[in-house]
Amino acid sequence: xxxxxxxxxxxxxxxxxxxxxxxxxxxxxxxxxxxxxxxxxxxxxxxxxxxxxxxxxxxxxxxxxxxxxxxxxxxxxxxxxxxxxxxxxxxxxxxxxxxxxxxxxxxxxxxxxxxxxxxxxxxxxxxxxxxxxxxxxxxxxxxxxxxxxxxxxxxxxxxxxxxxxxxxxxxxxxxxxxxxxxxxxxxxxxxxxxxxxxxxxxxxxxxxxxxxxxxxxxxxxxxxxxxxxxxxxxxxxxxxxxxxxxxxxxxxxxxxxxxxxxxxxxxxxxxxxxxxxxxxxxxxxxxxxxxxxxxxxxxxxxxxxxxxxxxxxxxxxxxxxxxxxxxxxxxxxxxxxxxxxxxxxxxxxxxxxxxxxxxxxxxxxxxxxxxxxxxxxxxxxxxxxxxxxxxxxxxxxxxxxxxxxxxxxxxxxxxxxxxxxxxxxxxxxxxxxxxxxxxx
Amino acid sequence: xxxxxxxxxxxxxxxxxxxxxxxxxxxxxxxxxxxxxxxxxxxxxxxxxxxxxxxxxxxxxxxxxxxxxxxxxxxxxxxxxxxxxxxxxxxxxxxxxxxxxxxxxxxxxxxxxxxxxxxxxxxxxxxxxxxxxxxxxxxxxxxxxxxxxxxxxxxxxxxxxxxxxxxxxxxxxxxxxxxxxxxxxxxxxxxxxxxxxxxxxxxxxxxxxxxxxxxxxxxxxxxxxxxxxxxxxxxxxxxxxxxxxxxxxxxxxxxxxxxxxxxxxxxxxxxxxxxxxxxxxxxxxxxxxxxxxxx
Numbered sequence: 001x002x003x004x005x006x007x008x009x010x011x012x013x014x015x016x017x018x019x020x021x022x023x024x025x026x027x028x029x030x031x032x033x034x035x036x037x038x039x040x041x042x043x044x045x046x047x048x049x050x051x052x053x054x055x056x057x058x059x060x061x062x063x064x065x066x067x068x069x070x071x072x073x074x075x076x077x078x079x080x081x082x083x084x085x086x087x088x089x090x091x092x093x094x095x096x097x098x099x100x101x102x103x104x105x106x107x108x109x110x111x112x113x114x115x116x117x118x119x120x121x122x123x124x125x126x127x128x129x130x131x132x133x134x135x136x137x138x139x140x141x142x143x144x145x146x147x148x149x150x151x152x153x154x155x156x157x158x159x160x161x162x163x164x165x166x167x168x169x170x171x172x173x174x175x176x177x178x179x180x181x182x183x184x185x186x187x188x189x190x191x192x193x194x195x196x197x198x199x200x201x202x203x204x205x206x207x208x209x210x211x212x213x214x215x216x217x218x219x220x221x222x223x224x225x226x227x228x229x230x231x232x233x234x235x236x237x238x239x240x241x242x243x244x245x246x247x248x249x250x251x252x253x254x255x256x257x258x259x260x261x262x263x264x265x266x267x268x269x270x271x272x273x274x275x276x277x278x279x280x281x282x283x284x285x286x287x288x289x290x291x292x293x294x295x296x297x298x299x300x301x302x303x304x305x306x307x308x309x310x311x312x313x314x315x316x317x318x319x320x321x322x323x324x325x326x327x328x329x330x331x332x333x334x335x336x337x338x339x340x341x342x343x344x345x346x347x348x349x350x351x352x353x354x355x356x357x358x359x360x361x362x363x364x365x366x367x368x369x370x371x372x373x374x375x376x377x378x379x380x381x382x383x384x385x386x387x388x389x390x391x392x393x394x395x396x397x398x399x400x401x402x403x404x405x406x407x408x409x410x411x412x413x414x415x416x417x418x419x420x421x422x423x424x425x426x427x428x429x430x431x432x433x434x435x436x437x438x439x440x
Numbered sequence: 441x442x443x444x445x446x447x448x449x450x451x452x453x454x455x456x457x458x459x460x461x462x463x464x465x466x467x468x469x470x471x472x473x474x475x476x477x478x479x480x481x482x483x484x485x486x487x488x489x490x491x492x493x494x495x496x497x498x499x500x501x502x503x504x505x506x507x508x509x510x511x512x513x514x515x516x517x518x519x520x521x522x523x524x525x526x527x528x529x530x531x532x533x534x535x536x537x538x539x540x541x542x543x544x545x546x547x548x549x550x551x552x553x554x555x556x557x558x559x560x561x562x563x564x565x566x567x568x569x570x571x572x573x574x575x576x577x578x579x580x581x582x583x584x585x586x587x588x589x590x591x592x593x594x595x596x597x598x599x600x601x602x603x604x605x606x607x608x609x610x611x612x613x614x615x616x617x618x619x620x621x622x623x624x625x626x627x628x629x630x631x632x633x634x635x636x637x638x639x640x641x642x643x644x645x646x647x648x649x650x651x652x653x654x655x656x657x658x659x660x661x662x663x664x665x666x667x668x669x670x671x672x673x674x675x676x677x678x679x680x681x682x683x684x685x686x687x688x689x690x691x692x693x694x695x696x697x698x699x700x701x702x703x704x705x706x707x708x709x710x711x712x713x714x715x716x717x718x719x720x721x722x723x724x725x726x727x728x729x730x731x732x733x734x735x
Contacts, residue, residue: 088698095482095703113701117483204592206681262570262590264682265598270571405700416682422595423683 033339035332036125042073043338045345046100048089050328052080055292055362062357063349070348074341084205094119101336102346105153107144107326108230108402115152120331121339124150133347141327141368144395153329154346157358157365159286160325160389161211164293164381167304169196169281181216181248181313188256191281199256200280202266207400209263209415211324212252212284214399215310216245218322223394226318230403232439237432241317246425248313250418256282261421276300284310286325287385291364294381307381309388321393326401327368410435469714475707482703494708503684504709507692510599511716514606514688515667521607522614523659529611530618531648535640546619549612557609561676564605568592568677595685598678602686606673610666614659621655622648657728664724665717689713 049060057080064076079100081089086104093099099119105111114120127134128151129142137155145153163184170176173194178184188198203209217226220241228234259266272292275283278299285293294305312320332342348354355372358365359382366373366386373386389395400408410432417423423431476494478487498504533545552560567574570590579588591601625647633643649656671690674680680687680695687695689709697706 091482091698091701095480097485113483117481119483204681205679259570259590259593262593265568265570265590265593265678267565270569274571406702409695409700413681413683417595420593420595420682 033121033334033336035121035123035339035343037340039338039341039344041071041341043341044075044077045102045338045342046077046079047330048079048081048086048093048100048103050081050083050086050104052082052085056365059358059363059365060349063354064345067345067348074345099333099335101333101338101342102330103333105145105329105331106398106401107328108397109404109408110401111145111153111329111331112147114331115147118334120152121334121336122150123152123154123332123343126343127151127154133350136350136352136370137368138370138390140390140395141329144327145329153331154350155327155329155368156350157288157367158325158327158386158389159288159366160323160385160392160395161215161284161286161310162307162385162388163199163282163310164275164285164290164305164307165282166275166278166280166300167306168278169194169303171304177308178311181219181252181311184311185251185255188252192256192258197258197274197280199252199282199284200271200274201253201257201259201263201284202268202271203263203416203419204265204267206264206412206416207398208268208271208284209249209253209419210399210411212249212310213245213411213415214396214402215322215324216248216313217242217318217399218324218394218396219312219316219318219320220245220248221318223319223322226396229436230407232404232407232436235407235433235436237429237436239317242429243425244313246418246428249415250421250425253419261419263419264416278303287366287382287389288364290381290385291361291379294379295362305381307385319393322396323389323392323394324396324398325389326395326397329368404439406435406439407432472707472710472714475704476711478704478707480703480707482701487704490704494705497705498708498712503687503692504689506684507687507689508712510686510688511668511670513599514603514670515664517603517607518610518663518667519660522610522663523656526611526614526659527618527649527652527656528644530615530622531644533615534619534622542619546616549615551612552609553613553616555609557672558676560605560609561602561673564601564608564673565592565677568601592678592686593682595682598682598686602673602677605677606670609673610663614663617659618652618655621652625651653728657724661721661724664720668713668717668720689716 045064047060047064051057051059060078060080064078068074068076077100079089081104090099090103093103094114105114105120111120125131127137127142129135129137129139134142134151138158141155141158142151144155145151165177169191173190175187175190178187191198201208221229221239222241225236225239229237229239253263254260257263271280271283272285272289274280275285276293276295276298283293290305290307294301309323330346332339332346336342350367350369352369352372355367355369356374356377357363359367359373360377361379364379364382366378366382373383375383378386396402399411402408403411411428414423414428414431418425418428475487477489477491479490479493480487529549533542533549536542536545555563566572568591570576570593573591575591576585576588579585589597591597629647629651630643633647638646669690670688671694674686674688674691675694678686680691689712693706693709693713696702696709
């Protein structure tokens with residue numbers, strides 16, 4: 001009797017569970033919003049930003065306060081997250097169908113998920129390059145969020161990855177900016193012998209390692225193959241440039257960092273600090289970080305800070321002019337009843353005055369608005385970084401957002417395995433191929 | 441009639457608690473079973489029934505087994521340290537003659553438990569930090585520099601570093617609870633045993649241990665359940681890395697749900713966590729259901 005009762009109870013639980021979860025049900029569509037309509041200046045605009053914490057936090061707070069001053073019946077619900085936590089927050093809000101009116105996005109697979117599911121409003125009528133608002137942005141930034149000929153996001157700032165270096169240490173040791181990857185490794189030996197940490201590197205979160213790998217992949221793997229390999233359906237991942245890149249990365253970790261195989265136990269913010277304190281000669285960083293590391297009062301600010309692109313390895317088969325990075329932007333919730341108001345607020349955030357504020361210290365975010373980044377508003381390093389991004393043959397999107405999550409996760413674990421020495425380049429490539437195969 | 445009404449009023453009093461429990465505990469639990477047999481696209485909201493596919497995938501997933509092993513090690517070490525170690529320490533503290541010492545030691549051991557897990561995790565992250573961490577500095581200071589390691593950065597040491605932190609954090613709390621249980625044992629029993637020439641170690645095994653059996657069972661359930669629900673300290677200290685070596689079931693669930701977008705699979709991992717903790721709790725209750733010792 002008992003097993004039968006047990007089976008009945010389990011069946012009842014399973015049946016109830018399926019009913020409660022609404023199996024095979026869709027999210028349900030709502031009528032497309034009219035983003036071109038005249039906004040009704042009342043209600044609460046909810047925004048999920050990636051500007052949590054100092055020094056970026058006040059930017060959206062101040063912009064919201066200024067907008068409320070213009071339109072007293074509009075108030076804001078700001079959800080401000082950091083680079084790491086915004087990923088979880090966005091997915092939690094998506095799963096619970098509670099996305100705010102405006103929300104942060106990266107380019108690549110991250111944005112595509114929202115666009116394909118109809119969760120992002122088509123902004124083409126208001127932000128295409130030939131529109132009044134769209135013409136204020138650099139076209140390449142708008143194109144980064146273009147899918148099937150439509151524009152979906154408001155690009156807020158550009159980004160790119162560069163090696164920041166302490167000019168005083170380079171001068172003291174008589175070093176020039178290395179021209180090749182092999183030259184960089186040689187320079188590391190000189191810097192290490194002088195008692196400095198050549199390159200500060202903290203890989204606790206995994207993605208700092210992926211940033212090196214993606215830039216090296218862009219150098220070592222022909223662009224066509226690289227792009228095809230981001231998509232599981234077309235991926236082969238068999239170009240020798242992958243193994244070459246991973247071995248070069250491993251050499252850099254072993255020869256240029258003090259923590260070597262233990263770098264997985266170091267936070268990237270600790271590495272930032274080592275550079276800021278003048279203890280490390282170099283740190284591979286995003287443009288967004290320049291003004292934080294080189295802030296007034298930091299040791300490196302007094303000694304001298306400059307940047308260079310990660311040097312290209314010899315015999316590189318890919319694109320030597322590519323730079324890793326991508327603009328970051330904001331999507332408008334396609335189901336928001338205040339979509340027109342949300343668009344109006346984002347026009348306000350990206351007007352020349354606010355774009356200049358965002359590009360200036362302490363925020364130092366290289367605005368995508370044409371002429372917002374200038375000698376008057378931005379630090380020399382930010383201007384140089386943006387110029388190099390603009391001159392690059394292509395912008396290669398971050399490895400952890402350009403491809404599907406399963407493949408990105410395999411790269412993430414593999415990168416950590418490379419650093420700790422538990423995996424060879426061949427092992428990593430094999431695990432990524434397996435992940436890509438199962439994601440087809 | 442009056443008696444019936446009185447009986448009914450009892451049910452009415454417990455009804456609000458039952459409703460709250462039903463909505464916030466049992467309903468999500470049942471829903472989770474439902475999610476575990478679906479493939480759930482969080483973007484479109486679409487859920488497709490896939491039967492036992494998520495469970496089949498789980499049992500062939502090497503990281504799932506790594507996570508399960510890490511949880512098991514967590515449980516075994518926690519039982520040794522936080523149940524038996526804490527009991528021995530509590531007995532030692534309670535055997536001290538001066539009350540002032542007893543109170544002071546209880547407070548000293550309890551302090552780490554008053555620190556939140558997240559803060560403790562961060563604190564130990566910096567203790568283990570390879571550049572500026574205290575542990576490596578101490579090892580070098582006492583001539584054991586050869587043992588200095590990037591503790592959280594190596595696959596061979598990361599999970600042990602986390603488990604060690606967890607013992608430090610939970611040890612004092614268990615000691616305090618055992619101390620309270622020992623205080624309830626009549627002192628006459630110890631006095632009579634002493635007069636009969638029974639030494640302190642035998643007194644511990646013959647008097648203390650049997651009379652705190654209920655507390656020991658409770659602590660084992662709490663400790664094992666806690667070991668299978670561990671999450672915060674792993675996320676703060678290693679995020680499950682490097683190369684998934686310090687994943688536990690809860691962080692693997694989180695990774696699948698929030699990083700890999702595989703919420704159906706994550707729900708299946710959650711079902712396993714629930715089944716393991718429920719099974720252990722039932723087993724513990726069953727083996728300790730012997731009659732309570734009265735005095």
